[in-house]
Amino acid sequence: MNRLNEIIVIRPVIKDDEVTQICYDEAQEVVDYAQSKGWKVIDIAKDDAVREKVEQTLKEHPKVLVCHYNHGAEDAWWGSDSRKCVNINNVEVLANRECYAQNCSSAKKLGVEAWKLKATYWGYTDVYVFTIDEKEYFKKFNNYGIKLRIDGEEWSEALKKTKKLAEELVKELLDKGKAFAAACLHRNAEILVLYDEEHPPTSDCLIRRISIKLFGPRIGWKLTRMFPLSLALFFLSMGVMLHDFCHECWLYGGYSEILSLHGFYIGFILAIVSFLLAYYQIFVTLKK
């Protein structure tokens, strides 16, 4: 998907924020690695990593693999000026692109929105945790996936190998007596996800899961709450109408009147059939 041999690295540093400096240093290893492999690196670092600059660079370099090393939120990547440099409002800059989000929680919402726009998204569904005394272990884990990709590995294989690496690092930390750091790394491996054609996002919402099951991930994720609500309201209103009509028939002539052929029944069936046909048409169009 991405234009090979090019990578955009976004690594803001926020004053007096130790975590952003650690992320910046981790990303330095990726910059060096990519350059050593002959890749062109577009480095949006420190104070440069603000929304306008990030947007402009991403627009000027469509389809180029992008990494973000800093704080994140469910719906955003943070920039150096404490503003969101990418969020739901400008998520189109991630469309048709491979995204490596080394930040907290952004796979939860932003990743799903990017995936809807045909992006491949690597990220975390919850808050990332680590202990500073063992940061080298976390750095190794964090950078492994992107290094594999630079080496030409497929994303799904990179994910498998990264999770395998996490198991080995956890073992090493346990052997060192660093059980808590091991628990942190284990959690990070658990919340690490990849969204692509083969690995669509999953959901905790029952309705969403049913939609995905029925219509496939691409349509299932496009449907909003309005869809089940409209279906429920339609069938509820049809039920009320049918009940009311049958009740009137019963008052007029008992059960035999209910069972007689009325124009209402034909209209009722036609309304349901036309409703289902209209929805079917919408799904066929969405699938295309």
Added chain:
Amino acid sequence: MSEKDIVKAIIDHINRQGNNWKFVMGREILDKKSFLKKLSKDKEFRKTIVQMVVSLSVDILTRKGE
């Protein structure tokens, strides 16, 4: 083993770490003292930490042939 026992084990473990030990959770950086304080006061935080430890323990117990 109750949650109380797990928390006690975590506290003992953290107390054995060096003075430069720091835990990072998102934007929050906690040193030993502030971590232990938060662990005792913040129910949600305690739940997350206990869950992390239990999850690793279960994973170790369920690994095959290792």
